[in-house]
Amino acid sequence: MPLDPADWQALWLTAKLATVTTLVLLVLGTPLAWWLARTRSAWKGPISALVAMPLILPPTVLGFYLLLFMGPEGWLGRFTHALGWGYLPFTFGGLVVASVIYSLPFVVQPIQNAFEVVGSVPLEAAATLRASPLDAFLTVAIPQARSGFITAAVLGFAHTVGEFGVVLMIGGNIPNATQVVSVQIYAHVEALEYTQAHGLAGGLVCFSFAILLIMNRVRRPGQRG
Amino acid sequence: MAFLRIFVALLLMGDVAHAAEVRVAVAANFSTPAQQIAAAFTAATGHKVTLSAGSTGKLYAQIKNGAPFDALLAADAETPAKLETEGVGVAGSRFVYATGRLILWSKRAGWVDDQGEVLAKGAFEHLAIADPKLAPYGAAAIEVLEKRGLLETLRPRFVQGENIAQVHPFVVSGNAELGFLALSQVMREGKITEGSAWIVPAGLHRPIHQEAILLTKGRNNPAARDWLDHLRGEMARSVMRAFGYL
Known part of the structure; x- marks a missing residue:
C-alpha cells in the first residue's frame, strides 16, 4: 500500500485518539448510565435528551460551536485559559474533549440499557448478604452488565475513528496532534491523490475490522442465557 | 379531469x-x-x-x-x-x-500593520492558512512567507483549513490570532469591515x-x-x- 510517513502517523494518531476517548467515556459514562438506569428523578428525561443531542447535530455544526465555545471568546475557552491550559482547539486534548462529546450517546446508552436489564433484584440480594452499595455495584452490577460495556466500548471506539466533521472544524490539520486518518483521506481526495486515498481508506477499513473482530471475540464468552 | x-x-x-x-x-x-x-x-x-x-x-x-x-x-x-x-x-x-487577492487578517483591530511586519514580530500562537497542497490561496501564502524568510520559523504555528472557506472560522473565532484569507472573504462593498489587515501586494506571489x-x-x-x-x-x-x- 502506498502509505507515506504522514499517513502512518495519522493512523497511529487515530488509534490513540479513539483509545483515549473510549477510556474517558467508560469512566465518565458508567456513573452517568448508572444514574440514568436507576433514577426516578424528573431530570432523567432532560438529561437523557442531552446525552442524545450529539446524534442530532451534524458533526461540522457541532464542531463549529465547539470552536466558538473552546476559543478565546467562548466560556469553555476562558475557563481552560484561566486554569493555565490554554485554548483547546488545534490540540490533541481538544480533540479528546470533542470526541467525548461526539461519541457520548454511543457509550452511555448501551451501558444504561445493560444496567436496566440487570435491574434491582440482584443488588437487593447482594445487600441482604451485607454487601455495601459500592461493593454490589462493582462485583454484581458491572460483571452482569459486561456485554453492555463491550458494546459501548466498540461503538465509542468505532465512532471516534470515523469522526470527521468535528475534527475538520477544530483540528487545524496539525501532524501528530490533530491530523487524523479521516481528514488525511479527505485531503488526499481533494488533492486528487486517489491512489493514496484508496491505500489509507483500505488501511483504515482493515484496521477497524480487526479491532471489531477482536472485541467480538472478547464478548462471546461473557454472553449468558 | x-x-x-x-x-x-x-x-x-x-x-x-x-x-x-x-x-x-x-x-x-x-x-x-x-x-x-x-x-x-x-x-x-x-x-x-x-x-x-x-x-x-x-x-x-x-x-x-x-x-x-x-x-x-x-x-x-x-x-x-x-x-x-x-x-x-x-x-x-x-x-x-x-x-484573487491574498490578505493577512486578524479580528483584532489595529494589530496587523499595512506592511505585514506583524509576521516577523511573531507575537502569536497560531497562523491560519489554507492547505497549500489543496488551495491556491494557501500556496500563495507559502510563497509570501518564503519571500519574507519566515516559512520555517512560522511553520510550527500553522493551523490549516482544507479550503479557504474553512480558514475563516478559525480566525473569526479568535482561535488563530491571524490568518491568510481571500480578500473576498472580508471585503464588502470595497471596504474591509472589521479587524485589521495587510492586503498582500500581488507581486509577492504568483497571480491567483x-x-x-x-x-x-x-x-x-x-x-x-x-x-x-x-x-x-x-x-x-x-x-x-x-x-x-x-
Missing part, C-alpha cells in the same frame, strides 16, 4: 423552466459574489441559476463522476485545464474570470487566476453560455471589484 389537466400543465411548465436553468459548480471563495452575480443575471435574462459551492478538488471529483453541472467556476487554473484535457470540459471555453469552463453537460444549454458571457460583462466585473478581485 380538470385537476389532471392542471397537473399536466404544471408538469410541462416545470419542464419549460428547467430548460432555462444553469447549474453552476462554484469554488468556495467565490460563492458570495456568485450569488450576487446570479441574482443580476436572473433579473436580466430570466434564466435561473443554481449554485453549488464546494472546494475545487471536491467539485472536480463530482464532475468527473457525472454531477449535473453546466459550468465550473474554479479556484485555480489547473482544474479546468485538467477537465478540458479529460474531455469533461468543452475545449476552448476556458477563461480567467477573476484574479481563477478559471471558468463550460462542461460537456452544459454544451447544449444556451443559458449556460449566456451565464459565462455574463461573467465577463461589466455588471459582473463591478461585483467582483467590490469583493476585492482584480
